[in-house]
Amino acid sequence: MLGYIHLVLKDLVICHQGQALWDKIALEHNLDDDFCSHAKSFKDEDTFLVIGVVARELNLSLADALEAYGEHFIVFVMNNGWDTILNCVADDVFNFLNTVTYLHTFMDTLTFKGSLEKPSFYCEINRDNSLKLHYYSHRNGLDTLVIGLVRKAVKELFNIDVLVTLNEHYADNTGFGKGLNHSIFRIETVERDKRLFLPSKMPNKFQISSDVEEYINVADFAKMCPTHICFNKNMIIEHCGLFLIEQLNIGSMPTKLSDIIEILSPRNTPLSFQGISGQLNSLFTVQLRKTIKRNKTVTDPSIANSKVVLKGKMMMISGGDYMLFLNSIEISTVKELTEKNIYLNDMALYDVKRDVVLLQQSRTCQQLLNSRLETTVQNLKKMTAELDSHRSKSSELLYDAIPPQIASVLKQGHKVEPCEYDNVSCLVCDIPYFAMITTQIGATEIMKLMNKLFKKYEKFIIKYECIKVVSFMDLFIITCGVPEPKINHASNICDLGMCLLWEVQKIKVPHINLPLLIRIGISTGHVVAGLIGTSHIRFSVIGETINVARTIATYSKPGKILISNTTKQSLSHTESDYNLENNGFIKTQTKKAVYTHFLISNEKKSLWQLVGRTDVDRTSNGYDLINDHAIASDWQEMETVIQRQENVIGTLRSSKNRKGFRVAAEKIRAIRLHLHNKLNNESLDSGISQNSESNQSSVCNIC
Template sequence: MEARRGGKLTLYRRAQYGFINSCLRSLVMERFGPETWDQLSSRAGVQDSFMTYTVYDDALTLRLVQEACSLLDVPADVLLKLFGAHFFDFCKQAGYDAMLRTLGGSLAEFIGNLDALHSYLALSYQEMNAPSFRVEAAHGGNMLLHYYSDRKGLHHIVPGIIEAVASEFFGTGVSLVVLNREEEDERTGKKEHVVFLVRQIEQVGEAGDRDRNQDRDQDRDQDRDQNQDRDQDRDQNQDRDRDQDRDQDRDQNQERDQCSQVGPSSFSPRYADQLWVEQRTFCQAFPFHIVFDENLKVRQAGVNIQRFVPGLRGREAKLSQFFTIIHPQVTFTIDSMRKFINSQFVLKSFRETPPTLKLRGQMLWMGSLGCMLYLCSPKLRSLQELRDAGLHLADLAQHDATRDLVLLNQQRLAEMELSNQLERKKEELKILSRHLEAEKEKTEALLYAMLPRHVANQLKDGRSVRAGDFDVCTVLFSDVVAFTSICAACEPIDIVRMLNLMYSKFDRLTSVHDIYKVETIGDAYMVVGGVPVPTDSHAHRVANFALGMRIAAKEVPNPVTGQPIQIRVGLHTGPVLAGVVGEKMPRYCLFGDTVNTASRMESHSVPDHIHLSGSTYRELKDAGFHMQERGEIEVKGKGLMTTYFLLGNLLVSEDGIMGKEAAETRLYGDGLRRQSSKEAVRPEPGHRDALSDKGAAPDPGCLDRTAPPHESSTSGRIGPSNEPRSSLCVLL
């Protein structure tokens, strides 16, 4: 909002303090729940909480209101009225209860002093742009409430506040009806002017009770009067000689009773016939007052304001030449000022150079003289402002409460600054706490990637983790065929991309089959089933994982040839010792001959094949896996071993192996479901060609001796559904 004066452009920023937004947040959370506020703040794109003394743009508040209306499916006028009633309670809870109760003895007095309250609050909230209120009497005991605001469309808040005040403070019900709504041109721009008709609602139940109470009071008064009359008669009969004295005493008592019964409704002040104050004395007693006529011509001024603004001493001086109205935001005319006669007026002096003077006080219209008396004092908030204005405490009248206000507010401002700093620190701590929690989750995720969850939790709690023996588990090793040649033929970054893509696919499969990834070294990948959590299906999980590895590897291109990479896989089942090794970089490691044998199965395998030891074969033979005997081979450090190739799983589809099937089916558990031959993971067509009846053709460097492979008697056999091992492998 902009206003021009004297060639200068003044910008008025429409903003509200965080107190208003906090009230709206409180309303939503109390009436509709914290979840609704989370949705609302997310949709409006605002923060979760607001700082009381921080200024927020009006657009943010209006956006919150609009989103709340949309989210709650409530009309704006209903929501704003609800906000008004809640705002009254919110102010009481914030410590303004006693202050609000002292504004007036009636609803009209309360409303008439709201502007004075806003003026006081402006000491703390310097950028507050509060609305203004004016009350007029109407027919039938009703009132006309005039509401002025720079903000359009928020007048629906007023009925909520006024109705809550009338009910809480004055025990009466009122209703507000909009009679007129228009825009008026004021000094600072257009101002919304809304006129409400305030009507009192008679509460039947309470009215009946009140009438009955009045009847009882009248009966009690009559009985008391009769008793008093009997007492007086008895006294007169007993003491007739003192009738005159008794009459005098009775007259005095009656006069005293009449004086004691005089209340605010019957009080009539007595005015002097003439003003017994000298002009000089008045100007010294009120050193900052100004009297001006309907043309704003200055007729009289206090001594100190004349010293500060010497131009006021001129005979033709006009008040508008030296001052402008800061509050209320009205035009500088008598008619506009009389509309806000119950408001505090703040005037600011025009000066080319600082210091400038701000005055705050009351306008009093003197109809017989056709003049306005502005009884005021300098508007000061602190000792610093007193010095900046070029004033001293001695310049203020002894009776002026501004002297005490400056000293008291100096301490209050210091407390407010401390409170504001505390609020900012609290908000910063909340943000840091959220960041810390996010970093903690990242750290835990990294720790859980390095160690099993239960082992990591023990280490976090400061407990030592003992190494444990596992009687049976299945270990898998894999590597990339011709990895050294690939590294020599391409850039290192290509190798990194290839391994990252491959390992990302493998890591996902470990979650699908719930096995533990031990480590990766270069192109080697190691997992284990049955460790650290023992399970009877360890071999089935690792076997299905191996089949998934082979499928996933076909989706990873060779950076040299562009063709899918090939991997070798080896499995072995047996006992291991597992424990945490290291302190700076702890790792969960496996030890034992089982690990060594599994590594030998991988190194003696052939490209694109899954090599099994005899112990793993025995775990899988009755579970529907399609396997082929390789025969006896010479294994380094082990001698002759009968080994097998895993070709597929006749019970689980390829999507099931890869974890792509619907979530209602489970890979490991009860409810075995048989799949058709089209769905099952069958051996690839090239397998029988690669393994002829005369023997396989593995890498000569890996095998010392290859026995002629042949299909085992259990190759591809599906065990009956009631066999223990067959129930361990089910469809995904």
């Protein structure tokens, strides 16, 4: 059964005893959320087991529980959107009950593609104006459920109280209908003035003009209904439509119905007069057993083996002695017409399937057009996204060297004039041993090294609200206080400088294998800032303050920050307190003397707070790491070693006798021994390799 049945059962329990009882049942019997999933199928045994549990919990017999369930089912579906359609089914009880089977079939076809074993209802009128309801089902034991279902439906839809009693019940255990249960109910009104059906307004006889033939002959009917079949109680075909006559070669000889068709639905319906009579309110779908005549000469096997399917209604005629199957070919698309080699002309002119096929084709064409349009829209969206991405990248490249505030003004089409700023701090840094590094590593490695360095710079430039003005090889010029004035420009630029000293130590120079060192000069004062260039615009800052900062940087020591006295004065106006070390006067390019100080630390913030690290030992403020002279000493010693190597190589290149070569070899041996003692046996001799046994170079071994 479907999970929808369980959903109604759950609602029944909650309405009578509350959510707690259902939660208890679900917990004890391991019923998860899928158990009430309306479109999911479950075994009948599982459903009946839970119904039995609910009956015990509600102190009801199984029969009473099923009857209560039937009544609650009507209440549930009407409260969940089905009330309008149910009220539009029929205007009396008789016709409503005869339409219920069609509703089952429609829902099965729409949602489950005809896979359900659905029940069937057929209603007749008794002589005493009561109704005889035939109920056919593959499931046994649901008679009391039908009683509750019918009684509640009639009350809710027609406001009639009825008595529903079970008169007969038997099962067909033979033939195709084996296991099909047939129950017969009597339905009568409680109030005598209520009617279960409306009187028929059809006259007993039509008044036909004398000049019109009274009956339609078989030939005309065969043309009007090209796929109809009329058969008797012996299941012999009396007459059929023109399409079947031509395509199946049905002639004057008696033909059994079972020779030409098989029933697809209702499922398990026996191909007998009695079996079909029990499903008169159901839509029948049958398949021709034989291949139609026109397909026998087709070479395509998929068409040659295809079978025509007919769908329609079975009707008893001539007092129940004959059965008429009025139908149409089950085709809904042009593709199906092609696959089965069927033509629209094979269908009756009034057959709505013609309109369905054309409508479906129109819908298919519209869907194809919509699909192409959707693809075009998606491509346009993709192109727009790519265009936006390229525009964004172009904008980033165009305005990369411009502060965001000024770039925003330019994008709006406004002109930006140069401005003077009185309080701006400028930082200039370079790599003191850059020339030596370029002689020891290749161009590609230099580019990788500088790329790492620039990434370190940019992260902290953003953090401390500074602006990168120039970056050229190993030279960086950074300002704070332009284009937007900042009160803490001096402290921001000093904190930035200490962050840079720490971060660059993480970068190892290839081959030399020492941490990178920079030196920094900082000055504060008046500058002029503006845009330079037309096709490639740059933000430029000029003035004496920049020149002083560059000069100070050249006087700074490797791994140190040297600041001017004007910067010191600006720092005194901030909340931070800095530890400075006097350095004395230096001469600038304008031959003026500037008093300078080495920046040691920020007394109110640790180095870890400046760089934003929380995973370090807080017992140390970290400034000892950037004020360590050991790294600078290693670089000085390395500079000496490399200079000696270059001298030796120069001697080797210039020597023209054996004696000069031996002198050079002795110098190399001395250099290697010195490096071995100082640098822990690591070869830094620009390519002269160590010998694993004697730790002497191959050049020395030659001697």
